[in-house]
Amino acid sequence: MAVVTFPRKEFEKVIGKIDEKMQERITMFGTPLEFLTDEEVGIEIFPNRPDLYSLQSYLRSFLAFLGKKTGLKKYKAHKPEKNYEVIIDKSVKDVRPYTACAIVKNLKFDDEKIKEVIDIQEKIHSTLGRNRKKIAIGIYPLEKIDLPIKFEARKSQDIKFQPLESQKEMTASQILRQHPTGREYAHLLQGKEKFPIFVDSKGEILSMPPIINSEKTGKITEKTKDIFIECSGSDFEILKKTLNILVTMLAEMGGKIYQMKLRYKKEELTPDLQPEKMKISIEEANKLLGLSLQEKQIKKLLEKMGYNYNSKNNEVEIPAWRTDILHPVDIYEDIAIAYGYENFLPEIPSIATIGEEAKEEKIIRKISEILTGLGLIEINTHHLLTKQDIKKTGLKPKIEVENSKTDYKILRLSLLPSTLRVLSKNIDAEYPQKIFEVGVVFDKDDKQETGIKESKHLAIAITPGNFTELKQIFEYLARMLALEFKIEETEKENFIEGRVGKILLKDKELGFLGEVHPSLLKSWNLKMPLTYLELSLEEIFGSLS
Amino acid sequence: MEIEKLIERLNPDERAILPYLTEKTLTKISEKSNLDKIRVLRALEFLNNKNIIKIKKTEKKIIDLGNNGVIYLRIGLPERRLLNLLSERKTLSLEEAREQGKLSENELKAGIGALKKKALIEVKKGKIIFIGALEEIEKRSLEEQLIESLPLPYDKLKPEQKLAFENLRKRKDIIEVNVEKEIKVDLTELGKQIITEDLTKLTKYKDMIEELTPEMIKKEEWKGKKFRKYDVVSKVPAINGGKKHFVNQAVEHARKIWLELGFKEMTSTLTQTSFWNFDALFTAQDHPVREMHDTFYIKNVEGKLPDKKLVGQVEKTHEKGISGSKGWKYSWNKEEARRIILRTHTTALSAHTLASLRNLKNKKGKFFAIGKCFRNETLDWSHEFEFNQTEGIVVDKDANFKHLLGYLKEFFKKMGFKNIRFAPAYFPYTEPSVEISAWNEERKVWLELGGAGIFRPEVVVPLLGEYIPVLAWGPGFDRILMDYYNIKDMREMYKNDLTKLRKIKFWV
Structure with a gap:
């Protein structure tokens, strides 16, 4: 969840006072207001709208939503001047194949703006950029660079420069091993023989993406007027969009955008601020939203969301910085937002359908009605157990989850450990304790789609318990469900010899009931005798439906 | 007359001790009335409730x-x-x-x-x-x-005994000091009146019927006799009954609502392939939610993918897009889709259901599910790695956004939330998307209840084989539940403290 923080003063200068109504408008724009103080406005930006991360671009879109300065905002991208070139060497193909670059001039930076530029880079890196894996952004003062620039990959020993926040020159491997930022992102270049760098025409290394810039050329200051921006990664389309987000934000700060020639095999020009076009259908939009809007109204709503609409060919012009428009439905949602979610009248269509409870759930409900009728209390436990639980019950872990943030990491094979845990937490509660649970247990099974067989089990525990009472409960349950079980003497680890029976339905063993052995009680610190039943319900589901 | 009525309500023990109330202490009353202390105490409490006496509990130090x-x-x-x-x-x-x-x-x-x-x-x-x-x-x-x-x-x-006591107290085990809790009884004005009444009259109440026995009914012995009146106001010891777990009670309540609204229940396993949980729902394979940081992956188990046609469609949708979509434009990996996880949402069930409608002529229906889902979370007052979600889909060629809001409004109204707000939201698999919030009057804030939307064509077309609007929602359930039971700590949900389970109110 990305929450951006804007200075309230700047924000109110443009849109007016943030009163209760305005707070509501912010949320209904699809950007929930998270907090509001005298100095700051905190707004949540969903991951599909990285174009709203900066104050300038947020206000651009929000003003239109409020009905001021509607329609597609146009920015001029000047043609490249001589030398405005980036040569992409084929050596980067295996490490970081693409870059999209631009030059922005005439900027006036102050502390606040420098912070904003750094903030938006970080926000994009951590969201859309998937922690720099997909996108890494670099911004450099143009006066320290000699164009044209080359994007190439070199072996570690051939890369030597002074990275940001470092006193000395380092090689690529040194940066990845020793520099804090290097270490943090080293995994992104793991196993690569060569590492990507931007290098200027004098051979000065500007940066090693996606890791770090050079201290000499990679730092903007209040004196910086003109900058060079590059976005590098593996998906050229997304890099171009990211570049557009950045340059239009800088243009809102007063900058002049210049394109660069990207010398791939086939030459490309970036940034490309031409709007994308997508055909929509008025009928489809109305049908999906349950509205009957005229084309004129839809055009107006689209303009409130920063689009242009051409009624001749039903085409929508999409801002070049929107990354989230994959399909006309994405535009239809924006129509709904502009129309106002609060203006839709909720409606239940008068179609007759018949409700139906899942059979299993119905049987489980009946079982718990029968057991609660006998005064038993239902418990509800986790499906994941700790290694300790398994060990204390004398079992072996079989199915484990990866990287659990807690000690709970084993999928349970039986309800016994869960039940014992509950009893051990309740040794001071009133006795007798009669509890039951219906829960899922897991076992490996190659025949299943997931390689795991899940079955619903019933567990009953009575403490202080005697075998007769438990058997009475079980037999009552069986009679009420009209099922004919057989019980045969058996032996079971953790249970007292001669006091365990297996439960059979049509000669198939479904579970057991018996008195728990004192050694197991001891290992769980239980002080009272305990009788326990566990039964798979899967066969019962089958024979009752 | 008042007094007469009161005396009629006295039970035999109360009547038995009545003449000895002037003895003032529990011990003495017990001795004189020949009743054990526990019975006397209970009778005294009843008399106290009737304002005949005032009980004073005192402590007395006894040297022995x-x-x-x-x-x-x-x-x-x-x-x-x-x-x-x-x-x-x-x-x-x-x-x-x-x-x-x-x-x-x-x-x-x-x-x-x-x-x-x-x-x-x-x-x-x-x-x-x-x-x-x-x-x-x-x-x-x-x-x-x-x-x-x-x-x-x-x-x-x-004074001289006190001196001797002080001397002996320092020596080993010669004397000890016991604290005796004594119950003292003072007659109220009403009590004084009662005992000044002719106490011999009490004997006439000896004939009153106490417990009605089968024998009396059979022999009609009750005829011509009076029933001793019980003290129906006095407290009796609490008892507890069998009970469903409160989470399951809430789940059952929600299930009933969906059934009333004509929905059919979907079921599936808690373990799922990533395919059903993510890929079929157009969640790109590099989406952060798919990282181990958020999702429980199962070690050393690999799943199977469904039929080739469906897998191919999903692959194409991710890579190049389908039915007018541009897709995510990356190389989709089958192995990733085969990884087994604990389901992160019940929306995986909706994906299964849509695929099951694929070969039907008339693809429509209303379906719901309520069940446990998992996320790789820490465990503290505001985090749980297991949570409940309720899921619903409506497959209907005429379904629209207003209907979506209609179903949600109705469901939440039945769950007890009257003031509901719908605001724009984002989920990878729905468009338009909506966040449902309820107004909390106590805290004066909107509380998020969960998300909903209309499935994207990128979800529906591969699963269903064609585009039909599918309304979908999957609000978490636990916040509603905690609100209802006034639970502040998430760990309470699955703590199974039997004392609390015995006391917690029913979901009504």
């Missing part, structure tokens, strides 16, 4: 003999035994004193100490020498007098 005290009472205090020896011979060696007086080392010390204090002896070169007047030997000491008169209440001790 300790273990050694009991022995000394019989054989004499060590100093007495020493004195007896000294009355025969004025000088004794320590050895002789110990052996002939049958004194232990400690007793000897204590005895010598006590006599020295009274200046009756001195000890010189291992000898005890009597130096007091002979008549002193005969005199019984204050300590001796005290132990003979025990037990005594502490506040009744005379």
Whole structure:
């Protein structure tokens, strides 16, 4: 969840006072207001709208939503001047194949703006950029660079420069091993023989993406007027969009955008601020939203969301910085937002359908009605157990989850450990304790789609318990469900010899009931005798439906 | 008349103790009435409720003999035994004193100490020498007098008894102080009136019927007799009954709502392939939600993918897009889709359901599910790695956004939320998307209840084989539940504290 923080003063200068109504408008724009103080406005930006991360671009879109300065905002991208070139060497193909670059001039930076530029880079890196894996952004003062620039990959020993926040020159491997930022992102270049760098025409290394810039050329200051921006990664389309987000934000700060020639095999020009076009259908939009809007109204709503609409060919012009428009439905949602979610009248269509409870759930409900009728209390436990639980019950872990943030990491094979845990937490509660649970247990099974067989089990525990009472409960349950079980003497680890029976339905063993052995009680610190039943319900589901 | 009525309501025990209430203490009343203390106490409480008496609970310190005290009472205090020896011979060696007086080392010390204090002896070169007047030997000491008169209440001790008590208290186990909780009874004005009534009248109530027995019914013995009136207001001991777990009660309530609205229940397993949980729902394989940081992946188990046609469609949708979509434009990996996870949302069930409608001619229906889902989370007051979600989909060619809001509004109204707000939201698999919030009057804030939307064509087309609008929602369930039961700590949900489970109210 990305929450951006804007200075309230700047924000109110443009849109007016943030009163209760305005707070509501912010949320209904699809950007929930998270907090509001005298100095700051905190707004949540969903991951599909990285174009709203900066104050300038947020206000651009929000003003239109409020009905001021509607329609597609146009920015001029000047043609490249001589030398405005980036040569992409084929050596980067295996490490970081693409870059999209631009030059922005005439900027006036102050502390606040420098912070904003750094903030938006970080926000994009951590969201859309998937922690720099997909996108890494670099911004450099143009006066320290000699164009044209080359994007190439070199072996570690051939890369030597002074990275940001470092006193000395380092090689690529040194940066990845020793520099804090290097270490943090080293995994992104793991196993690569060569590492990507931007290098200027004098051979000065500007940066090693996606890791770090050079201290000499990679730092903007209040004196910086003109900058060079590059976005590098593996998906050229997304890099171009990211570049557009950045340059239009800088243009809102007063900058002049210049394109660069990207010398791939086939030459490309970036940034490309031409709007994308997508055909929509008025009928489809109305049908999906349950509205009957005229084309004129839809055009107006689209303009409130920063689009242009051409009624001749039903085409929508999409801002070049929107990354989230994959399909006309994405535009239809924006129509709904502009129309106002609060203006839709909720409606239940008068179609007759018949409700139906899942059979299993119905049987489980009946079982718990029968057991609660006998005064038993239902418990509800986790499906994941700790290694300790398994060990204390004398079992072996079989199915484990990866990287659990807690000690709970084993999928349970039986309800016994869960039940014992509950009893051990309740040794001071009133006795007798009669509890039951219906829960899922897991076992490996190659025949299943997931390689795991899940079955619903019933567990009953009575403490202080005697075998007769438990058997009475079980037999009552069986009679009420009209099922004919057989019980045969058996032996079971953790249970007292001669006091365990297996439960059979049509000669198939479904579970057991018996008195728990004192050694197991001891290992769980239980002080009272305990009788326990566990039964798979899967066969019962089958024979009752 | 009032009094008459009151007397009619007295139970036999109350009547039995009534004449002895002036005795004031529980012990005495119990002795006189010949009822055990517990029965008297209960009767007193009933009388207290009827405002006939006022019960006062007091504590009394009682001084009594300790273990050694009991022995000394019989054989004499060590100093007495020493004195007896000294009355025969004025000088004794320590050895002789110990052996002939049958004194232990400690007793000897204590005895010598006590006599020295009274200046009756001195000890010189291992000898005890009597130096007091002979008549002193005969005199019984204050300590001796005290132990003979025990037990005594502490506040009744005379000054010289108090002195003896202080002396003996320092010595081992001779006396002990017991705190006796005493119940004292004071008659109220009403009580005084009742007992000034002719108490012999009480005998006439002896014929009142207490418990109605089968015998009485059979023989009609109740005829012409009065039933003793019970005190229907007094408290009785609490009992508890069998009960479903409160989470399951809430789940059942929600299930009933969906059934009332004509929805059919979907079920599936808690473990799922990533394919059903993510890929089929157009969640790109590099989406952060798919990282181990958020999702439980199962070690060393690999799943199977469904039929090739469906997998191919999903692959194409991710890579290049389908039905007018641009897709995510990356290389989709089958292995990733085969990884097994604990389902992160019940939306995986909706994906299964849509695929099951694929070969039907008339693809429509309303479906719901309620179930456990998992996320790799820490465990504290605001985090749980298991949570409940309720899922619903409506597959209908005429379904639209207004219907979506309609179903949600109705469901939440039935769940007890009257003031609902819908705001724009984002989920990878729905467009438009909506976030449902409920107004919390107590805290004056909108509380998020969960998300909903209309499935994207990128989800529907591969699963269903064609585009039909599918309304979908999957609000978490636990916040609603915690709100209802006023639970502040998430760990309470699956703690299974039996005392609390016995007490917690039903979901009604």
